[in-house]
Every structure is written in structure tokens, then in C-alpha cells.
Amino acid sequence: MNFPSKLVEEAVNEMAKLPGIGKKTALRLVLFLLKQDEQSVVSLGDALVKLRSNTRYCKKCHNISDAELCSVCDNKMRDHSIICVVENISDVMAIENTSSYNGAYHVLGGVISPIEGIGPADLNIASLLGRVKEEDISEVIFALNSSMEADTTTFYISKKLKEIGAKVSTIARGVPIGGELEYTDEVTLGRSIMERVSYKH
Amino acid sequence: MNFPSKLVEEAVNEMAKLPGIGKKTALRLVLFLLKQDEQSVVSLGDALVKLRSNTRYCKKCHNISDAELCSVCDNKMRDHSIICVVENISDVMAIENTSSYNGAYHVLGGVISPIEGIGPADLNIASLLGRVKEEDISEVIFALNSSMEADTTTFYISKKLKEIGAKVSTIARGVPIGGELEYTDEVTLGRSIMERVSYKH
Numbered sequence: 001m002n003f004p005s006k007l008v009e010e011a012v013n014e015m016a017k018l019p020g021i022g023k024k025t026a027l028r029l030v031l032f033l034l035k036q037d038e039q040s041v042v043s044l045g046d047a048l049v050k051l052r053s054n055t056r057y058c059k060k061c062h063n064i065s066d067a068e069l070c071s072v073c074d075n076k077m078r079d080h081s082i083i084c085v086v087e088n089i090s091d092v093m094a095i096e097n098t099s100s101y102n103g104a105y106h107v108l109g110g111v112i113s114p115i116e117g118i119g120p121a122d123l124n125i126a127s128l129l130g131r132v133k134e135e136d137i138s139e140v141i142f143a144l145n146s147s148m149e150a151d152t153t154t155f156y157i158s159k160k161l162k163e164i165g166a167k168v169s170t171i172a173r174g175v176p177i178g179g180e181l182e183y184t185d186e187v188t189l190g191r192s193i194m195e196r197v198s199y200k201h
Numbered sequence: 202m203n204f205p206s207k208l209v210e211e212a213v214n215e216m217a218k219l220p221g222i223g224k225k226t227a228l229r230l231v232l233f234l235l236k237q238d239e240q241s242v243v244s245l246g247d248a249l250v251k252l253r254s255n256t257r258y259c260k261k262c263h264n265i266s267d268a269e270l271c272s273v274c275d276n277k278m279r280d281h282s283i284i285c286v287v288e289n290i291s292d293v294m295a296i297e298n299t300s301s302y303n304g305a306y307h308v309l310g311g312v313i314s315p316i317e318g319i320g321p322a323d324l325n326i327a328s329l330l331g332r333v334k335e336e337d338i339s340e341v342i343f344a345l346n347s348s349m350e351a352d353t354t355t356f357y358i359s360k361k362l363k364e365i366g367a368k369v370s371t372i373a374r375g376v377p378i379g380g381e382l383e384y385t386d387e388v389t390l391g392r393s394i395m396e397r398v399s400y401k402h
Binding site: 001002003004005006007008010011013014015017018019020021025027028029030031032033034036038040041042043044045048049050051052053054055063064065066070071072088089090091093096097103118 | 202203204206207208209211212214215216218219220221222226228229230231232233234235237239241242243244245246247248249250251252253254255256264265266267271272273289290291293294297298307
């Protein structure tokens with residue numbers, strides 16, 4: 001691509017580093033920004049820089065936080081004896097949006113993946129074990145995505161948790177609400193039958 | 202969406218203002234940026250702010266430029282007696298990438314569109330007429346997109362250009378190279394027959 005201006009080229013190259021944004025999309029975004037008033041572009045740039053420089057992580061659960069403790073860990077109305085273990089911050093947000101969980105979280109920051117060179121030491125596992133040992137934790141719920149790596153991670157951590165006597169559970173897998181049996185993949189459907197629950201009426 | 206941090210919320214809201222980027226994508230991009238090292242986020246923010254504050258437009262053809270005259274207008278090797286009229290800067294880049302045009306450009310900045318409230322006065326039409334009057338222009342080529350608005354714009358400007366005695370042409374419309382006749386829409390195919398060119402061998 002030939003750019004008419006070094007500034008445009010730089011902005012396009014920087015934007016194209018974002019995931020899912022290629023050079024063509026980056027150029028479209030840059031040309032859009034050129035048409036906006038200066039203040040709104042400055043506030044975009046500022047928001048991004050501030051985000052990276054000022055965001056802190058909760059020292060307890062590793063969730064994103066504006067303070068030392070995140071809004072969940074700092075909330076006295078929540079049940080801090082239950083910990084929900086998730087991969088990423090976006091999973092905390094997804095669960096929070098359901099409004100059906102009132103416990104605490106623990107963000108691992110990823111899953112064990114030998115291919116990507118991520119071992120147990122790269123994740124927030126030691127701090128999770130520390131919390132379970134020191135605090136009065138009644139249950140640890142694993143809410144990781146469905147992948148080989150996530151299953152390995154759940155297995156690895158749950159083994160260590162059971163050694164120190166913690167109760168471990170995982171979220172239910174099954175046919176999604178509104179989903180059609182006919183179109184559900186066989187693994188999910190099979191699991192939904194094996195892990196059937198007694199009908200409450 | 203509940204955000205764990207005001208900074209994240211702000212960054213997501215700013216990113217979601219970009220065209221084609223919704224809240225979910227914005228969150229994905231923001232979480233990606235959080236994982237990058239600080240310097241690369243700062244350089245993205247800087248590139249965007251600098252882009253908007255420092256980019257200038259060529260005073261002659263209204264293309265983006267780092268200097269008073271853009272690299273095309275400032276290039277003595279190019280044929281400045283031919284002007285190619287385009288809608289946007291991205292069209293200049295597209296034509297430049299073909300390496301088959303050696304003349305000058307004129308960026309209108311859009312097309313006449315009464316629905317969007319864009320009249321002739323909002324576009325760089327007066328400066329185009331000024332160039333044709335003052336400079337020794339042999340031909341004005343219209344390279345606008347195919348739309349009702351673009352056709353109106355071409356008609357409007359070409360009428361004014363012909364009044365001052367300029368030669369006006371438009372880019373050829375026809376079956377794209379590599380395109381199959383069978384799958385070409387009838388308007389394009391019809392036009393490619395009407396505007397057939399003599400075979401050179």
C-alpha cells in the first residue's frame with residue numbers, strides 16, 4: 001500500500017496490530033478518524049493510553065480494578081466463601097451480567113498450554129491455592145471454556161485443591177436454553193443426558 | 202454491560218464509536234491492549250492523536266499530505282495537465298496502487314447527496330473549477346463510485362467544466378478482468394457492449 005502521508009501510514013500500521021483488524025480495515029478506521037473533530041480523536045487516544053498505564057489488577061482475585069481490591073472482592077454483601085475460577089476478565093464480566101452468582105472470583109489469566117509455552121507457573125494458580133488455604137472457602141467452581149487445555153488446567157488445579165481438602169465443582173454443560181436437540185452436537189447432547197438433573201416441580 | 206473498571210469502560214466506549222466496531226469487539230480489543238506492553242499501547246494512542254492533529258491536506262488537490270503540497274502535486278515527473286477527480290483519499294490510494302496513472306488528482310471529499318444534506322458547496326468543487334481555469338488542463342477524468350449521487354455529481358461538475366471549455370472523461374465501466382460474462386450483472390454487461398472499444402492487435 002502506498003500512503004500519501006507518513007502519519008496515515010503510522011496510524012494504519014498501529015491499528016493493524018489489533019486482532020482481527022487488517023490493513024484495509026485499519027485504513028477505513030483511520031480515514032474515519034480523520035473526519036472526526038480533533039477532541040474525539042484525542043479522547044480515544046487518551047482512553048487507550050490511560051487504560052494501559054493506570055489499570056490495576058485486584059491483588060486478591062486478579063480481576064481488573066481501579067483500586068487495590070476489585071469491586072467484587074471489596075463488596076461485603078457477596079459470599080466470599082465461594083470462588084469461581086475463570087480464564088479471563090471477560091469471563092468475569094459475562095458471569096456478572098447473568099446476575100445469578102454472588103460469590104468471589106479468581107482470574108487465572110489463561111490456561112495451561114504447552115504448545116503456547118504457558119505452564120502452571122505463568123498462571124495465577126499459587127495465589128488461588130493460597131486463598132483456599134488461608135480463607136474459609138467452602139467451594140471452588142471452575143468456569144473455564146471447553147477446550148483440551150482448559151480441561152487439563154481444571155484437572156491440574158482441582159487435584160491440588162483436593163489435596164488441601166477443598167470442594168471442587170464445574171459449571172453444568174448441556175443443551176443451551178432455546179437450543180434445539182436436533183442441532184446440538186453429539187458431545188454436548190450426550191453429556192446433557194449423562195449429567196441429567198432430577199426434575200424439580 | 203457491567204465493567205469492572207471505569208478505565209476499561211471508557212476505552213470500550215471510545216473504541217465502539219469506530220465504524221463496524223460494536224461493544225463486544227471493542228471489549229475484545231481493549232482486553233488485547235491490556236495484555237500488550239505499555240510502550241506499544243502508547244505508540245498506538247500517539248499515532249492516532251498525531252494523525253488527527255498534524256495531518257494536513259494538500260492545498261491544491263485536497264489529498265492528505267505531510268507538507269503544503271502532497272507528494273503527487275509536488276512531483277515534477279507527473280503530468281499536471283490531467284486531473285483525476287475522486288471522492289475520497291482512499292480512491293487516490295487505490296488508483297496509485299495500479300501504477301497506471303501519472304497525472305494529478307482532485308479529492309472532492311464526497312458526492313452531492315441531498316438526503317445527507319451535502320450540497321455542491323460542501324465539496325471541493327470551486328477549487329477544481331479554479332484549477333481548470335488557471336492551469337493548463339488538457340483533460341479532467343471522473344473516477345467516482347457507481348451510485349446515483351456520484352452520477353449526479355459527475356453531471357453537475359462536468360456541465361460547469363464544459364462551460365469553461367475543459368475536456369471531460371470518465372473511467373471505463375465494463376466486465377472486470379477475470380470476471381465471467383455469465384455472472385456479470387446486466388447493467389454492466391450491457392454497458393460493456395455499448396461502450397465497446399476497437400480491438401488493438
